[in-house]
Amino acid sequence: MPRRSQSLELFAPPPLVTPSVEPLAARSRPQLWLAVCLPSLALECLSIPRGPRPAVVVDSQQGQPFVVAANRAAADAGIAFGCKLGTATALAASLQVFERAPRLELASLESLARWALGLTSLVNVEPAEGVLLEVAGSLKLFGTLEAIKAKLCHELARRGLGFCMCVAPTPTAAVWLARAASADALRRHELAGRLGALPLGVTRWPPEVQELLKCLGMRTIGDCARLPRDGFARRVGSAYLLELDRAFGRRVELRAEYRAPSAWSARVELFDESVDSALFMEAVEQLLDELIAELRKQQAQIDRLEIAFEHLHRPPTIESFVLLEPTHERERLLHLIGDRLQRSVLPVPAVALRVRSDALLPLALRESDLFEAKPHDELVRVLFERLRERFGTEAVYGLSAVAEHRPERAWAKSFELTARQMRGERQLSQNQARPLWLLTEPIALPSIAARRAALRLCSGPERIESGWWDEHDVGRDYYTAKNALGQSLWVFRDHRTRGWFLHGFFG
Amino acid sequence: MEWDDWQTRVWRGKAAAISRAVVPTGFHELDRYLPGGGWPVGVITEIFVDDYGVGELALLMPALKALTTTDPAKPRKWIAWIAPPFVPYAPALQQHGIDIERLLMIHPTAGHKSRLWAIEQVVRSGSSAGVLAWVPAADEVILRRLQLAAEDQGCWTLLFRPASARRQRSPAALRIYLTRAEAVGRVEIIKCRGGRPGVVEIASLGLPSGDSSAVA
Numbered sequence: 113m114p115r116r117s118q119s120l121e122l123f124a125p126p127p128l129v130t131p132s133v134e135p136l137a138a139r140s141r142p143q144l145w146l147a148v149c150l151p152s153l154a155l156e157c158l159s160i161p162r163g164p165r166p167a168v169v170v171d172s173q174q175g176q177p178f179v180v181a182a183n184r185a186a187a188d189a190g191i192a193f194g195c196k197l198g199t200a201t202a203l204a205a206s207l208q209v210f211e212r213a214p215r216l217e218l219a220s221l222e223s224l225a226r227w228a229l230g231l232t233s234l235v236n237v238e239p240a241e242g243v244l245l246e247v248a249g250s251l252k253l254f255g256t257l258e259a260i261k262a263k264l265c266h267e268l269a270r271r272g273l274g275f276c277m278c279v280a281p282t283p284t285a286a287v288w289l290a291r292a293a294s295a296d297a298l299r300r301h302e303l304a305g306r307l308g309a310l311p312l313g314v315t316r317w318p319p320e321v322q323e324l325l326k327c328l329g330m331r332t333i334g335d336c337a338r339l340p341r342d343g344f345a346r347r348v349g350s351a352y353l354l355e356l357d358r359a360f361g362r363r364v365e366l367r368a369e370y371r372a373p374s375a376w377s378a379r380v381e382l383f384d385e386s387v388d389s390a391l392f393m394e395a396v397e398q399l400l401d402e403l404i405a406e407l408r409k410q411q412a413q414i415d416r417l418e419i420a421f422e423h424l425h426r427p428p429t430i431e432s433f434v435l436l437e438p439t440h441e442r443e444r445l446l447h448l449i450g451d452r453l454q455r456s457v458l459p460v461p462a463v464a465l466r467v468r469s470d471a472l473l474p475l476a477l478r479e480s481d482l483f484e485a486k487p488h489d490e491l492v493r494v495l496f497e498r499l500r501e502r503f504g505t506e507a508v509y510g511l512s513a514v515a516e517h518r519p520e521r522a523w524a525k526s527f528e529l530t531a532r533q534m535r536g537e538r539q540l541s542q543n544q545a546r547p548l549w550l551l552t553e554p555i556a557l558p559s560i561a562a563r564r565a566a567l568r569l570c571s572g573p574e575r576i577e578s579g580w581w582d583e584h585d586v587g588r589d590y591y592t593a594k595n596a597l598g599q600s601l602w603v604f605r606d607h608r609t610r611g612w613f614l615h616g617f618f619g
Numbered sequence: 620m621e622w623d624d625w626q627t628r629v630w631r632g633k634a635a636a637i638s639r640a641v642v643p644t645g646f647h648e649l650d651r652y653l654p655g656g657g658w659p660v661g662v663i664t665e666i667f668v669d670d671y672g673v674g675e676l677a678l679l680m681p682a683l684k685a686l687t688t689t690d691p692a693k694p695r696k697w698i699a700w701i702a703p704p705f706v707p708y709a710p711a712l713q714q715h716g717i718d719i720e721r722l723l724m725i726h727p728t729a730g731h732k733s734r735l736w737a738i739e740q741v742v743r744s745g746s747s748a749g750v751l752a753w754v755p756a757a758d759e760v761i762l763r764r765l766q767l768a769a770e771d772q773g774c775w776t777l778l779f780r781p782a783s784a785r786r787q788r789s790p791a792a793l794r795i796y797l798t799r800a801e802a803v804g805r806v807e808i809i810k811c812r813g814g815r816p817g818v819v820e821i822a823s824l825g826l827p828s829g830d831s832s833a834v835a
Contacts, residue, residue, distance in 0.1 A: 491746040492697075498740060499725055502733070509728040511719045513709040523709035525724075546711035549704075550677040599672035600800035616708065617672030 125597075144248035144257075144298070147286035148264065149241060149276045150221075154181040156211050156273050157220040167208040170197055180212055214240065220271075225370045227267060230409060231260055234366040236283065242275070242290070244283050244367060257296075280306075283367050284359040288314045288333070300361050307359060308334025315355070321348060333359075372410055377468040378402055385424070385461035389453045392465065396449055399467040404442050413440040413470040419449065421462035428466075429458060433501075437493055438473050444494055451501055517578035518586050519550065519615065543573060545592060547602040547616030554613035557603065567593040567601065577607075592618065642749075645681020646821050649806060653793070654813035658682055662792035662812070663766045667787045669786040671704060674824040675779065678806070679751070680715040683751040686748045687721040687774070697721045699741045701752040702734050723747075735761050735817060741778060742768045749775035756784070763790045785809060799824060 150156070152339075154169040166186035170177040179195040189204040201207050217240055225235045225243050231254070234246035247260055254260050261277060268275050279296040280286035285303055291314040297306040310333045312322055325348065330336050336344065337356060345353045357363040380395045396419065407413060415438040420428040433448055499508045510526040557567075572591030579585045587607035594600055600618035605611070641657035642649055650656045658664060668675050686698060698721060700707060709719050725741070727733040731754070738752045742765060757778070769776040778791070785796055792812040798805045804824030808816050 309788060491744055493826060495740060495744040495746060499737060503725070503727050503737070509724050511707065511709045511712070511722055511724065513713055513719065519708075519710075523706065527732070546708055546714060548680075548708060548711045548715075549670075550706040550708040550711075552706055594801075597670055597673070598801075599670055600674070600799075617678035617705070619672055619674065 123336075142250060142281060142300070143246055144251075144279060144281060145283045145286040146245045146257075146264070146277065146279045147261070147283065147290040148224075148243045148245070148268070149278075149290040150243075150273050152183070152274050153217050153220065153240070153242075153278065155183055155210075157216045158210055158213060159354045160208070165206055165208055166191070166204040167210065168195075168200055169210045169212050170200075170213040172197075173212075220273075222370070224267075224271070226372050226406075227408070228264070229370075229372065231263060234367075235370045236434060237370045238287065238583065241287070244286065245329065247279070257298075282361045283365055284355060285361070288359060291316070303360055304334075304337075308332060310334075312336070317352060321352065324348060372406075374412075375468070375470050376403055376406055376472065376474045377466060379464060379466040381464040382462065387458050387461050392453055393450060395465050396453070396467065397446065399465070400442060400445055400449075401497065403467065403469065404440065407440045407475075409477045410472060413438040413475050414469045414472060415439070416470060417445065418468045418470075420466045420468065421458060422464040422466065423460045423462055426460055429462070431456065435497060438476075440475060444497070447494065448497060448501055451498060457500075464513045483564075489619045512611070515554060517576055518584065519546070519576065519590075520552075520554075521584075523550070545571070545618070547600075548619040549617040551615055554604070554615045555613055557612040567595050567603065569593050569603075573605075576604075590615070635738050640681045640773065642685060644678070645685075646678070646824075648819050648821055652808070652814065652817065652819050654811065658775060658777075659792055659812070661770045661773045663762060663769060663776045663778060663790070664793040665778050665780055665785075665789060665791040665795070667780055667782045667794070667796040667809075669782045669798065674804045675797055676707075677824055678797065678804070678821075679777070680717070682775075683749075684716040687718040688716070689748075697723055697747055698749040698751065699723045699725055699747050701725045701737050701741065701750065702727055702754075703751075704723055704753055717781060721748075735765075738776075739765060739768060742774045745772040745774070747774060749777070751777045753779045753781070755781060759790060766790050766792070769826055800806075 127576050154171075155167065158169065160167055160183070162183075164185055165351065166189055167183045168179045168186050168191060169181045171180045177197040179191055179193060179197065179200050181193070182191045182195075182200075186200070186204055186207065191200045191203055195203075197209070201209075208276050218237075221237050221239070221243060225237050226500040228235045228243060228245055232245050232247050232250045234249075236244040238244060238245075245260075245264075247257065250260060251257065254263075259280060264277065265275075276290045276293045278290035278294065279298060280289055281297070281300045281303060285297065288307065288310055292305065294310070297303055305429055312325060312330060312333060312335075315322075315333065325336065328347075330339075333356070341353060345596055354363065354485075378399050380399055382391065382395060403414075415435045417433045417435075419431045419433075421431075422428045431452060433445075433452070435448070439445065496508060505527070512526040514522055514524050517521045569591045570593060573589035574591075575587075575589050577587045588604040589607070590602060590604040592600065593603050601614055602616035602618065603612055603614050606613060639655060639662070640660040641653075641655040642660060643657040644653070652760055653659075666678075683698060691824040700722060703724065707722070707724070712719050712722070725737055729736045734752070734754060735757060738750060738754070741747055741750050744759045757780070762778075765776065768774075782796060785794065789810075791810070794811075796807040796809055797806075804821040806819045806821060808814070808819065810816060
């Protein structure tokens with residue numbers, strides 16, 4: 113006997129710690145969660161046309177395929193959630209069977225969550241279930257809870273989704289109440305009574321756990337809640353005890369906030385393949401409106417955009433736009449895209465357009481004069497972008513002076529047109545005259561004899577020897593010269609080649 | 620009738636009120652000659668030159684200095700140079716007192732249509748104080764449109780054109796032909812709205828100071 117107890121001790125499970133109820137810290141504002149459950153999401157996200165034919169969506173991932181969602185005709189025939197596929201086909205003769213698409217479901221939930229960000233800032237997506245909104249903070253803006261619910265109902269009806277909605281102080285309780293399609297529980301002290309009456313099925317705990325609880329005689333959540341805590345934890349599992357605590361509000365529950373993705377993309381198909389740029393502009397305007405709405409909601413702006421023209425049997429043609437400064441303005445983007453579309457010609461007709469923006473940057477607001485019609489900076493920016501768009505980024509630049517002895521390097525192009533820094537300039541003394549026009553490459557003058565006839569040297573020489581530290585070593589004597597045509601030239605004589613060159617004009 | 624009535628009723632030809640804005644040229648001989656006392660703003664000024672280096676930029680330096688060194692709080696403070704034939708040399712511009720941060724160089728693609736498009740865009744934007752453009756060929760229609768745009772936005776527009784084009788008709792309000800002999804710049808005013816054609820001579824236009832001894 114002692115040996116057996118010893119062996120039992122060797123393999124004994126670790127000692128169980130029953131989670132205790134932690135006293136809730138006083139919160140600044142009590143939360144109110146609105147749960148939207150979409151029971152037939154699997155069916156609705158597939159966009160099956162409504163009709164008298166029964167249709168089911170099956171999930172064949174874990175073992176035998178079973179029915180996840182059924183439309184009205186199928187439900188009338190007696191097919192319910194959890195039915196095996198064979199049973200379903202036997203019950204309804206002309207059954208349409210669709211495979212479940214979790215990605216489409218998630219995409220549709222995320223799209224709803226993105227819309228719901230317009231109602232509240234804390235939205236949580238429950239995969240394959242629905243969406244949770246924290247609405248206590250939005251009550252002041254919208255007035256009453258009914259207003260928020262009405263907006264939500266309207267949007268869900270517009271999207272063609274069947275739903276059940278419920279409000280509760282904790283998210284888990286809201287979800288359970290919504291699954292049971294019961295009324296709102298607005299106050300915490302109501303929770304115990306309301307949750308207690310719900311059947312155990314709404315928790316969607318695994319079948320073996322629900323079976324165990326049924327064997328113990330538990331039918332409702334209230335029954336489970338009345339059980340002793342350590343016994344429940346030991347027999348069923350401490351995770352479920354924690355879930356019950358969270359539902360009743362005894363434990364803090366945090367839900368992951370849904371954040372809209374930082375890239376945006378939308379696609380529109382044209383009725384017929386075409387090369388007409390007017391048609392493209394219309395399609396682009398439509399997509400841009402969506403983009404601008406999204407940017408406004410997220411308080412973001414973009415600085416690059418891509419338009420892909422999709423063709424049949426060919427890889428898509430992509431037009432990229434890079435903006436000087438991030439923007440969220442519709443006119444600027446439209447002008448930019450319009451200019452490019454007018455000038456570009458597609459090789460093959462396009463069947464669809466996709467507009468994509470990679471990075472959504474946070475909006476940086478600029479202060480502007482209240483009484484100015486349109487800020488001056490904005491006009492300048494729009495103009496620069498149009499010019500760069502048409503002629504290339506290298507073709508539009510500003511000037512800056514560089515502290516350098518070599519004349520061809522004493523200036524530089526400046527592409528930072530909005531924030532310009534001086535790169536240091538040497539103060540030229542008054543007798544160091546510089547020409548207003550400089551040639552990019554010095555031109556060799558004809559032979560000395562011809563030079564003497566045509567040019568008359570006026571002043572000089574000014575010796576410039578510099579650049580021994582890099583390969584562009586110069587040793588030159590600069591003179592100013594005049595010729596018979598009235599031109600004033602800046603010529604130099606190179607030390608190494610002993611040749612005469614023209615480097616600039618005194619314009 | 621009273622003398623005051625006479626004054627208001629009689630139109631006096633030369634002293635007709637020129638309400639157009641002007642930029643002082645900085646050369647008092649030219650200022651005295653031009654109506655308003657400077658370069659007219661809001662119309663096109665055409666400058667014809669045979670070759671570069673005869674002082675065409677030096678003629679504009681005082682005006683450019685005045686325009687670029689205005690109060691930074693005012694909008695419209697930059698000057699666009701469209702298709703300059705050579706590099707405008709920054710140290711030399713600074714020597715003449717111009718703030719080079721206010722200059723913008725634009726090199727349109729080859730083809731005079733894109734050049735004229737660029738000029739029109741800059742003028743129409745209403746955000747630049749002045750435009751200097753080098754235009755080899757332009758027809759009357761386009762020039763008229765540019766002039767209307769310049770008048771609309773109040774932009775100081777200068778077009779440099781080859782001297783061979785000075786015989787063509789043009790709607791520009793001021794057309795001058797510039798040559799230089801020795802140190803004296805000769806400004807021949809071919810057409811001047813509100814004034815008479817004539818010749819103005821400017822002593823020592825744009826030559827650097829220095830001794831004029833010939834070097835062997």
